[in-house]
Amino acid sequence: QKKKSGSGGAMELSASDRYNPEIVPSLEEHVDRQITSKSFDLSANLVLLRMYQFFPDRTNADVLVKVLVKALMQLPGTDFTLCTYLIPHRFQLEEPIANLLALAQHAECMRFKEFWEVASSCKNLWGSIPGFEESIRNFALHAINLTFSSIHKTKLGETLSLSGGALDSLIKDQCANAGWAIDNDVVTLNNNIKSQLSKTKGGEALQLSQLRSLINT
Amino acid sequence: GEMEGGGAYEGGQHAAVPDLVKQFVVYFYRHIRERNIYEIFSMFDSSFNKLSERYFKNTPWPPAEAIAELVENDHVFCLLYKEMYYRHIYAKLTPTLNQRIRSWETYCQLFGILLNRNVNMQLPNGWLWQMIDEFIYQFQSFCQFKAKLHLRSAEEIDVLKQCTDVWSPLGVLNYLQAFIDKSDIVSELQKDGGRKLAETEGYDANVGQSNVLRVLGYFARIGLLRVHCLLGDYFSGLQAMHPMDLTNPNGLYTKVTLCHISASYYTGFCYLMMRRYLDAVKVFNTGLSFITKVKQYHSRSSGYDQILHKMEQMYSLLAISVSLCPAGAKALDESVQNNLREKHSEKIQKMMRSELQVFDELFTYACPKFITPSAPDYENPSVNTSSEAYSLQLKMFLNEIQQQNQLPTLKQYLKLYTSIALPKLADLMGIEQGQLFTLLMSLKHKAYSKTPSSEDGGAVSSGSWSSSWDNDFVIDLDPETGVETVHIADVKVQRNYMDYFANHVSKFKTVLTELWPPAPAAPVQSGAGW
Numbered sequence: 166q167k168k169k170s171g172s173g174g175a176m177e178l179s180a181s182d183r184y185n186p187e188i189v190p191s192l193e194e195h196v197d198r199q200i201t202s203k204s205f206d207l208s209a210n211l212v213l214l215r216m217y218q219f220f221p222d223r224t225n226a227d228v229l230v231k232v233l234v235k236a237l238m239q240l241p242g243t244d245f246t247l248c249t250y251l252i253p254h255r256f257q258l259e260e261p262i263a264n265l266l267a268l269a270q271h272a273e274c275m276r277f278k279e280f281w282e283v284a285s286s287c288k289n290l291w292g293s294i295p296g297f298e299e300s301i302r303n304f305a306l307h308a309i310n311l312t313f314s315s316i317h318k319t320k321l322g323e324t325l326s327l328s329g330g331a332l333d334s335l336i337k338d339q340c341a342n343a344g345w346a347i348d349n350d351v352v353t354l355n356n357n358i359k360s361q362l363s364k365t366k367g368g369e370a371l372q373l374s375q376l377r378s379l380i381n382t
Numbered sequence: 383g384e385m386e387g388g389g390a391y392e393g394g395q396h397a398a399v400p401d402l403v404k405q406f407v408v409y410f411y412r413h414i415r416e417r418n419i420y421e422i423f424s425m426f427d428s429s430f431n432k433l434s435e436r437y438f439k440n441t442p443w444p445p446a447e448a449i450a451e452l453v454e455n456d457h458v459f460c461l462l463y464k465e466m467y468y469r470h471i472y473a474k475l476t477p478t479l480n481q482r483i484r485s486w487e488t489y490c491q492l493f494g495i496l497l498n499r500n501v502n503m504q505l506p507n508g509w510l511w512q513m514i515d516e517f518i519y520q521f522q523s524f525c526q527f528k529a530k531l532h533l534r535s536a537e538e539i540d541v542l543k544q545c546t547d548v549w550s551p552l553g554v555l556n557y558l559q560a561f562i563d564k565s566d567i568v569s570e571l572q573k574d575g576g577r578k579l580a581e582t583e584g585y586d587a588n589v590g591q592s593n594v595l596r597v598l599g600y601f602a603r604i605g606l607l608r609v610h611c612l613l614g615d616y617f618s619g620l621q622a623m624h625p626m627d628l629t630n631p632n633g634l635y636t637k638v639t640l641c642h643i644s645a646s647y648y649t650g651f652c653y654l655m656m657r658r659y660l661d662a663v664k665v666f667n668t669g670l671s672f673i674t675k676v677k678q679y680h681s682r683s684s685g686y687d688q689i690l691h692k693m694e695q696m697y698s699l700l701a702i703s704v705s706l707c708p709a710g711a712k713a714l715d716e717s718v719q720n721n722l723r724e725k726h727s728e729k730i731q732k733m734m735r736s737e738l739q740v741f742d743e744l745f746t747y748a749c750p751k752f753i754t755p756s757a758p759d760y761e762n763p764s765v766n767t768s769s770e771a772y773s774l775q776l777k778m779f780l781n782e783i784q785q786q787n788q789l790p791t792l793k794q795y796l797k798l799y800t801s802i803a804l805p806k807l808a809d810l811m812g813i814e815q816g817q818l819f820t821l822l823m824s825l826k827h828k829a830y831s832k833t834p835s836s837e838d839g840g841a842v843s844s845g846s847w848s849s850s851w852d853n854d855f856v857i858d859l860d861p862e863t864g865v866e867t868v869h870i871a872d873v874k875v876q877r878n879y880m881d882y883f884a885n886h887v888s889k890f891k892t893v894l895t896e897l898w899p900p901a902p903a904a905p906v907q908s909g910a911g912w
Contacts, residue, residue: 180563184555211618218613219551219755241827243657246778250614250655253756254774273785275823278816311826315859317866320819351859358856359869 176209189216193228203296205235207244214251233265234291238300245269261290281326315353399444411453423506431684443467461492469516479538486548493557497564503592510597511641514605524549525753529768551755558602565599580632604645612753616652643692659707666700670718698748701726705733736787789825796870804866
C-alpha cells in the first residue's frame with residue numbers, strides 16, 4: 166500500500182485505499198503535512214471528506230475546518246466548492262463551517278472588503294494556517310490583473326486590504342518582478358489586455374475541415 | 383426458499399414452469415455455453431421481455447431452484463439467471479426488503495466468481511453494461527428505500543439496522559474498483575488508448591478466453607463516474623474516467639448505446655457542477671449528436687424509453703450550460719442546436735435574464751438521483767431524509783447561479799459600448815461604483831476556468847486557464863481625468879458563410895442521391911447489444 170507523500174505534497178493512494186475507512190487517520194495527518202508544506206492535495210482531501218460523509222460521527226471538526234481553509238486558499242480554483250458538495254447540510258448551517266461559507270461567498274463575488282471584515286472576526290479558524298492572507302491576496306491580484314490595465318493606488322490597497330508601508334512594498338515588489346510601473350498615484354499593470362482588445366475575431370479563411378465534409382459526401 | 387411472489391404464477395420449487403419458459407432456459411444455457419454472442423443477447427433482451435410480458439406481468443419469474451435441473455445445476459448460469467430474475471422484479475414489480483437483500487447477495491456471489499475465477503464465457507457487451515448499470519440502480523434504490531424510514535415497518539427497520547453491509551456505499555465502490563483493478567484496464571487504456579479494445583469490442587475469439595472481466599473493468603469506470611456523481615463528488619467522478627476520452631469516436635463505450643449516453647450525461651453533469659461550462663457543452667453535444675444518429679435503430683428496444691429520457695435530461699442541462707456560457711453555443715452541431723432551440727429557447731432567454739425559477743426547474747428535472755450515503759437516524763423514524771442530498775446539491779447550484787445573477791445585465795450593457803466611464807455605467811445600471819467594480823472583476827473571474835490540455839491526456843486536475851467568454855474588456859484610467867474607464871473589445875463578428883453553403887450543398891447532394899440512388903450497399907450490422 167503506497168502512502169508516501171510526494172515532493173509536490175500529493176499523497177499516493179492505492180485504488181483500494183480510496184474506499185477504505187482505515188485510512189482516515191493517515192489522511193488527517195496528511196492535512197497537517199499540507200499545512201506545513203504549503204501545498205494542497207485535492208484528491209486525497211476528497212477521499213477524507215468522503216469518509217466523513219459516509220460516517221458523520223467520525224468527522225473531526227478541526228480537520229474539516231483546516232481542509233476548507235486550505236481549499237479557500239486555492240482560489241481562483243473551485244476546490245472549496247468541490248469540497249463543500251460533500252459536507253452534509255446540517256454541518257453547513259452551524260459555525261464554524263457557516264463562517265467559512267460566508268468567506269467563500271464574499272471571495273467568489275470579489276467583495277474583498279467584506280471578506281477581510283468577516284475574516285478578522287474568525288481569525289481563530291485560519292490564523293494558524295501559514296500563507297492564508299498571502300493566498301487570498303494572490304487571488305485578488307489575479308483578478309486585478311485580469312480586469313485592469315491601470316488602477317488607482319487607493320483602489321488597489323482597498324482590494325488587497327493593504328495600506329501604507331505594506332502596500333508600498335507590494336507595489337515595489339510587483340514593479341521589480343512583474344513589470345508594474347507606478348507614477349504618482351497610478352499603477353500601471355504589465356498586461357497586454359488593452360492591445361488584445363482591438364484584434365478582431367473570426368476570419369474568412371476556409372478551414373480544411375470545413376471543406377472535408379463537402380468532399381466526402 | 384421463501385414465498386417471493388403471488389398472483390397467477392405461484393413461486394416455489396414445485397409449481398409448474400410454463401413450457402416456453404423451460405425452452406427459453408434450455409436454449410439460453412446452451413447459447414451461453416457455446417458463446418453465441420448474438421443469440422445470447424437476442425434472448426436476453428428480446429425473448430426474456432416477451433416472456434415476461436406474457437407470463438410474468440405481475441409476478442416474478444420462477445426462482446432459480448425451479449429451473450436448475452434444466453441446466454445441469456450450473457452454478458454460474460443460475461447466478462446469471464438470478465440477476466435477470468431480480469432485474470425483472472425491480473423493473474415490473476416493487477421489490478420487498480427481502481428481495482433487495484437477496485439481490486445484493488446474488489451480485490456478491492456472481493461478482494465474487496467473476497473476479498476470482500477464470501470463467502470461460504463470452505457475454506454480450508450490452509448485457510455486461512446493463513449488469514453494472516442495474517447494480518448501481520439497485521444501490522441507488524436501496525439508499526432511497528432506507529432513507530424513507532417513515533414508510534418502513536418496525537420489522538424492516540430492525541433488519542436494516544442489522545444488515546449494515548447490504549448495499550453499503552463502500553461495498554459498491556469497492557466492487558467497481560475491484561473490477562477495474564483485476565482487469566488491469568487502466569494500463570491497457572494507457573498503452574494504446576483503448577484502440578484494440580474498440581476494434582475487437584472486447585471479444586476474444588480464442589478458446590478459453592473470456593471478455594467478461596476486461597469489459598466489466600472498462601464499464602466499471604463509468605460506473606464509478608456515476609456513483610461519485612450520486613454522492614456529489616464530481617472531481618473524483620471525472621478522475622475515475624481518466625484516461626478515457628469521450629471525444630474519441632471509436633472507444634468501446636460507443637458500441638453500447640446506453641453506455642455512451644450514460645458516460646456523456648454524467649461527465650457533462652460533473653463539468654457543469656465544476657463550473658466548466660464550455661466543457662459541459664462539448665460533452666453534451668457529442669452525446670446528443672450520437673443519440674440523434676442511433677435513435678432510430680432502438681425504437682423497438684426495451685431501453686428506448688431510457689434513451690429518450692436521458693436525451694431530454696441532457697437537452698435541459700445543455701440549455702443551462704448555454705445560458706451560463708453563451709459562447710458555447712457555437713460549438714454545437716447544427717442538429718443539436720436546432721433541437722435545443724425547439725425545446726428550450728424560451729427557457730434559455732429567461733435564464734439569461736437570471737430567472738432563478740427556470741434554473742431550479744431544469745436542474746430538478748435533469749439532475750441525477752443523489753443519495754445520502756450515511757446511515758439514517760433510526761432514532762427518528764418519522765423523518766424522511768430521502769431528498770436531503772438532492773436539496774443540498776440544488777441549493778449549492780442555485781447559490782452559484784445567484785452569485786452570477788447580475789452578470790448577464792452587465793454583459794448586455796458592455797455590448798453597447800466600446801468605452802464608457804465607470805461612474806456613468808454605474809449610473810445606468812443603478813448601482814454603486816464599488817459594486818460595479820466587484821461585478822466587473824466577478825465577470826472575469828467566473829468566465830475563467832481550467833480547460834484540460836491535450837498534452838497530459840486531459841487530466842482533470844491540470845490544464846490551463848482560459849476564458850469562456852468571447853467578448854473582452856479592461857478597466858483603464860483615463861490619462862487626463864484619472865477616471866476609471868471600461869474599454870470593450872470591438873469584436874467584428876465575421877459572418878461565416880462557409881457553414882451555410884456547406885450545409886446546403888450536402889442537402890442538395892442528399893436530394894440527388896434519393897433521385898438517383900447508388901447500388902444497394904451491404905446491410906448495416908449493428909454490434910451485439912446496445
